[in-house]
Amino acid sequence: MLRRCLSYRPPVNVKNIFQKGITVRWVQTSGHIEDDALHQIPPQLNYSHLVNNADTIEQNMKLRKYDSDIVQKVKQLFGTRESIMEKKQQLTKERDETNQLIRSAHNKEERQQYIDRGRHYKEQLKLLDDKLATVESEMSAHALLIPNDTHPETPIGPEENAKILKIVGKQRMEEGLLDHLTLAEKLDLVDLGQAAKVSGSKFYYLKNNGAWLEMALVQYAMQKAAEHGFSAVITPDIVRASIAYGCGFQPRKTEASQIYDVTTASIVNTSAPKMVLAGTAEIPLAGMFAEKMLKEESLPQRVVGFGRAFRAEAGHGSAEERGLYRVHQFSKVELFVVATPAQSDGVLEELRKLQEDIFTELGICFRVLDMPTEELGASAYRKYDIEAWMPGRQAWGEISSTSNCTDYQTRRLDIRYLSSQFKEQVGPKDVRVPWHVKEKWVDFCHTLNGTAVAVPRVMIALLETFQRQDGTVEVPEPLRKWIPGQPKILS
The missing domain is CATH 3.30.930.10 (Bira Bifunctional Protein; Domain 2)
Structure with a gap:
């Protein structure tokens, strides 16, 4: 497991480290990691649990006098995220297939045709990545407003x-x-x-x-x-x-x-x-x-x-x-x-x-x-x-x-x-x-x-x-x- 700590110094050319789907940004400046990057701790929220138990969580929020509409917003954004991920997975597959065709092209014209197609896939994937980042940021911001669960013996009300x-x-x-x-x-x-x-x-x-x-x-x-x-x-x-x-x-x-x-x-x-x-x-x-x-x-x-x-x-x-x-x-x-x-x-x-x-x-x-x-x-x-x-x-x-x-x-x-x-x-x-x-x-x-x-x-x-x-x-x-x-x- 890669530990994110002050003693760790990544290689100069390292820009992103991916761990369990979480991106941690490292910036190499004069032998030190950028201070702001070090201390942004990405929350490890269980979005699948939130979505699969949306009704129960919504009721819990009502009992605690919270705005329960947040749960449905998270559920909606989670669905959008899944849709983007599916599109991205399909485009990635088609891009990889196109890369194979580039390597096996029979002539220059055919090769250029596949290169142009690959460039199109690259642009589409970049747009999806940008959209995904926006959706995930908004989903996280809403999910972080959801309070904890409540003990079953806790009294109800004011x-x-x-x-x-x-x-x-x-x-x-x-x-x-x-x-x-x-x-x-x-x-x-x-x-x-x-x-x-x-x-x-x-x-x-x-x-x-x-x-x-x-x-x-x-x-x-x-x-x-x-x-x-x-x-x-x-x-x-x-x-x-x-x-x-x-x-x-x-x-x-x-x-x-x-x-x-x-x-x-x-x-x-x-x-x-x-x-x-x-x-x-x-x-x-x-x-x-x-x-x-x-x-x-x-x-x-x-x-x-x-x-x-x-x-x-x-x-x-x-x-x-x-x-x-x-x-x-x-x-x-x-x-x-x-x-x-x-x-x-x-x-x-x-x-x-x-x-x-x-x-x-x-x-x-x-x-x-x-x-x-x-x-x-x-x-x-x-x-x-x-x-x-x-x-x-x-x-x-x-x-x-x-x-x-x-x-x-x-x-x-x-x-x-x-x-x-x-x-x-x-x-x-x-x-x-x-x-x-x-x-x-x-x-x-x-x-x-x-x-x-x-x-x-x-x-x-x-x-x-x-x-x-x-x-x-x-x-x-x-x-x-x-x-x-x-x-x-x-x-």
């Missing part, structure tokens, strides 16, 4: 149809409790006014013990994940748009994008690829595995990443969203797992159990929800949300979620694994095996993600849950060692 799986802890219901913003300003933990002057509304400064509380939450979550076998990662916050879209973070046609674009083009480099700020560390964590072939025996692979999350859309300024509840930028510790299809359902429950352990240990009252179809993002096959009871609001607020994305992201980022049975069948020798032999032992991985700690939301729950009558706040025991002086009370 958010209010979420199924409550459990409630942990006791809700504080007494009167006179302060909201987190009042508490944070009284304790000099936050400054929204000055942040609005510097960056705009929905930004904030965390100060004094507010800053230390964020650090403590990050350290605590990273350590908890490490204890459960997760490898630590600090992720980049700027990623290629193609990676973000490959993870399923492109907006629906009827929605505004939550993604911040980053302009990188300049007079010197006008062809720079489109870059965006990561909306979650899930995106660069998934990118860590892009275009990789993993061994089945190495799965599942667990990583925990710390990064900043950037969201351009941050609510409508309602009373429920004041303060830190919905902001443009926040710190987050993200759990990410690459697994085999057989492992992914079990891994999803493991992620949920770890999240429950974190919030139970912090002393937060929370509930676990099996989210309904209309609340699933494009990549999610099944999603659990965890909502904390926020006494200052006297309402539940989402603090975490975890999703099984099955092969939705891995088909778009080309993340596969080689079956452990491959060595048993081929033998232990380290030999080069042709791709057509190896292919039957290769499948796409599944990816899963979960929020360990989204700092502002968890801070809200902690401040409001552990507030005391005098306006001070008790610090949960697991966090104290990461705050200078190890205070038990914030005052």
Whole structure:
């Protein structure tokens, strides 16, 4: 198998490499491969599956409130593609026959006649190739808007149809409790006014013990994940748009994008690829595995990443969203797992159990929800949300979620694994095996993600849950060692 990687340097005269019908363009410039060509990952979509299951997929999209007309458009374009391929195959056959006649021509006039016919076939094939490229590009663009399948146990409908799986802890219901913003300003933990002057509304400064509380939450979550076998990662916050879209973070046609674009083009480099700020560390964590072939025996692979999350859309300024509840930028510790299809359902429950352990240990009252179809993002096959009871609001607020994305992201980022049975069948020798032999032992991985700690939301729950009558706040025991002086009370 040809691996597309930075260390590979193709011969100077190589223009295209064909692998499984996918074209990968290499451009040789001063000993380096053109940067933009390297990072365009062709999605490995199963168009036959989409077409053969169009009615089921269309119904799934309706349940998830997606434009289901896309499916029929893909089906139509697939039929057009098949027709072009058939014409191309027939013309290629006739061209090859003509080439044979050129070689066996009896005289110059007869030979010229066949050459003219061959030239005609060449022109027709070029037109078909151009048409095929246009159709395939349009078909891919539409197919990439189709969301993942949905777990059969997922509730149907809007958010209010979420199924409550459990409630942990006791809700504080007494009167006179302060909201987190009042508490944070009284304790000099936050400054929204000055942040609005510097960056705009929905930004904030965390100060004094507010800053230390964020650090403590990050350290605590990273350590908890490490204890459960997760490898630590600090992720980049700027990623290629193609990676973000490959993870399923492109907006629906009827929605505004939550993604911040980053302009990188300049007079010197006008062809720079489109870059965006990561909306979650899930995106660069998934990118860590892009275009990789993993061994089945190495799965599942667990990583925990710390990064900043950037969201351009941050609510409508309602009373429920004041303060830190919905902001443009926040710190987050993200759990990410690459697994085999057989492992992914079990891994999803493991992620949920770890999240429950974190919030139970912090002393937060929370509930676990099996989210309904209309609340699933494009990549999610099944999603659990965890909502904390926020006494200052006297309402539940989402603090975490975890999703099984099955092969939705891995088909778009080309993340596969080689079956452990491959060595048993081929033998232990380290030999080069042709791709057509190896292919039957290769499948796409599944990816899963979960929020360990989204700092502002968890801070809200902690401040409001552990507030005391005098306006001070008790610090949960697991966090104290990461705050200078190890205070038990914030005052």
